[in-house]
Amino acid sequence: MTSPAVHSDTLDLIGNTPLVLLKGPSEAAGCEIWGKCEFANPGASVKDRAALWIVRDAMARGELKTGGTVVEGTAGNTGIGIALVANALGFKTVIVMPDNQSKEKMDTLRALGAELVTVPPTKFADPNHFVHTSRRIAEENENAIWANQFDNVANRRAHIEGTAPEIWSQLDGRLDGFTCAVGTGGTLAGVGMGLKAQDEKIRIALTDPHGAALYNYYANGELEGEGSSVAEGIGQGRITANLEGAPIDTQFRISDVEGLDWVAQLLREEGLCLGLSSGINVAGAVALGRQLVADGRKDARVATILCDTGFRYLSTLYNAEWLAAKDLPVFDWLGSS
Numbered sequence: 001m002t003s004p005a006v007h008s009d010t011l012d013l014i015g016n017t018p019l020v021l022l023k024g025p026s027e028a029a030g031c032e033i034w035g036k037c038e039f040a041n042p043g044a045s046v047k048d049r050a051a052l053w054i055v056r057d058a059m060a061r062g063e064l065k066t067g068g069t070v071v072e073g074t075a076g077n078t079g080i081g082i083a084l085v086a087n088a089l090g091f092k093t094v095i096v097m098p099d100n101q102s103k104e105k106m107d108t109l110r111a112l113g114a115e116l117v118t119v120p121p122t123k124f125a126d127p128n129h130f131v132h133t134s135r136r137i138a139e140e141n142e143n144a145i146w147a148n149q150f151d152n153v154a155n156r157r158a159h160i161e162g163t164a165p166e167i168w169s170q171l172d173g174r175l176d177g178f179t180c181a182v183g184t185g186g187t188l189a190g191v192g193m194g195l196k197a198q199d200e201k202i203r204i205a206l207t208d209p210h211g212a213a214l215y216n217y218y219a220n221g222e223l224e225g226e227g228s229s230v231a232e233g234i235g236q237g238r239i240t241a242n243l244e245g246a247p248i249d250t251q252f253r254i255s256d257v258e259g260l261d262w263v264a265q266l267l268r269e270e271g272l273c274l275g276l277s278s279g280i281n282v283a284g285a286v287a288l289g290r291q292l293v294a295d296g297r298k299d300a301r302v303a304t305i306l307c308d309t310g311f312r313y314l315s316t317l318y319n320a321e322w323l324a325a326k327d328l329p330v331f332d333w334l335g336s337s
C-alpha cells in the first residue's frame with residue numbers, strides 16, 4: 001500500500017487527483033472508462049489547476065506583484081480556484097460572473113473573500129459580457145492583472161504538464177482514448193496535446209453540449225450551435241487561444257438529458273455526486289469507448305474528466321422544482337413537491 005501524500009505547501013494540494021474506474025459507464029461502453037477526480041482539488045473543480053498556473057505565470061513574468069489583484073471573468077469555478085490560490089499567495093481577487101450561474105458558486109466566492117461582480121448573461125459580442133467586463137476592471141485598476149483564462153495558454157499548460165502525464169502514469173502508459181467538453185478548451189487541448197506526446201494513437205474526442213458551436217466546427221468547419229444546455233462551465237462558440245491546434249480526432253454531441261442520466265446513475269450506483277459537465281463527459285466517454293470497440297479495440301481504455309462536485313448545484317441539478325421548470329427529468333428520489 002502506498003502512503004497518502006505529505007506536502008509542506010497547501011498549493012501542492014492542487015492536481016495529482018485520483019483516477020477511478022467507472023463501473024456503469026464501462027459496462028455500457030464494453031470497455032474501461034476511467035474518471036479523473038477533479039472534484040478532489042481544494043476548490044472542488046478542475047479549474048484550480050488553471051488558476052494556479054495562470055497566477056504563477058503572471059508572477060514569474062513580473063506582472064503580478066506584492067499586494068496585487070487578480071481579476072477574472074468566470075462561470076464560477078475558475079474564480080473559486082483563483083480566490084484560493086490568491087489567498088495562499090497574498091493577492092486580492094475580483095470575480096465577474098454571469099448572474100444565471102448557481103447560487104452556491106456565488107456564495108462560495110463571497111465566503112472565500114473574493115469581490116463578486118455579477119452581470120446579466122449576454123453574447124460574447126456584447127461589450128458588457130462577463131469576459132469584457134473583467135478585462136475592463138483589470139485595466140482600470142493599478143497593480144491588477146486579468147487572468148484571461150480563455151486566451152491565456154498558461155491554462156492549457158497546466159494540463160499538458162500536469163493532468164496528461166498524471167493520467168498516463170496512473171494507467172501505466174496504456175490508454176486508447178480521451179474526451180471532455182470545452183469551456184475555455186484548456187483541459188481538452190492540454191490533455192490532448194500531453195497525451196499525444198506520449199502516444200500519437202490515443203484518440204482525442206470533443207464532447208460538446210447542445211448549443212455549443214464546436215461540434216460543427218470540428219465536423220465540418222462551421223462554428224454553429226443548435227439547441228441549448230443548462231450545463232455550467234461548458235459550451236463554447238469560438239476557437240479560443242487555448243483551443244488553437246488542439247489535436248481533435250473525432251467529436252460527439254451530448255444532450256443534457258443524457259448527461260443527467262449519467263449524473264443520476266453515478267450518484268445512485270457508484271456514490272459519486274457530480275455536476276452536469278461531468279455527466280456529459282461520461283456520456284461522451286461511453287460514446288468514444290463504443291466507437292473504439294467497434295473499430296476492433298476490444299480492450300480499449302478511455303479516460304475523461306469528473307470536473308466538479310455536485311454539491312455546487314444543490315439548488316439546480318439536485319432540486320426537483322428547478323429541474324421541472326427546465327423541462328428536465330427529475331431524479332426519482334427527489335420527488336416533486
Ligand code: PMP
Nearest residue numbers: 077183184185186187233277307
Ligand atoms: N466543467 C466545469 C464545471 C467547469 O467549470 C469548466 C470550466 N469552465 C469546464 C468543465 C471546462 O473546462 P475548460 O475551461 O478547461 O474547458
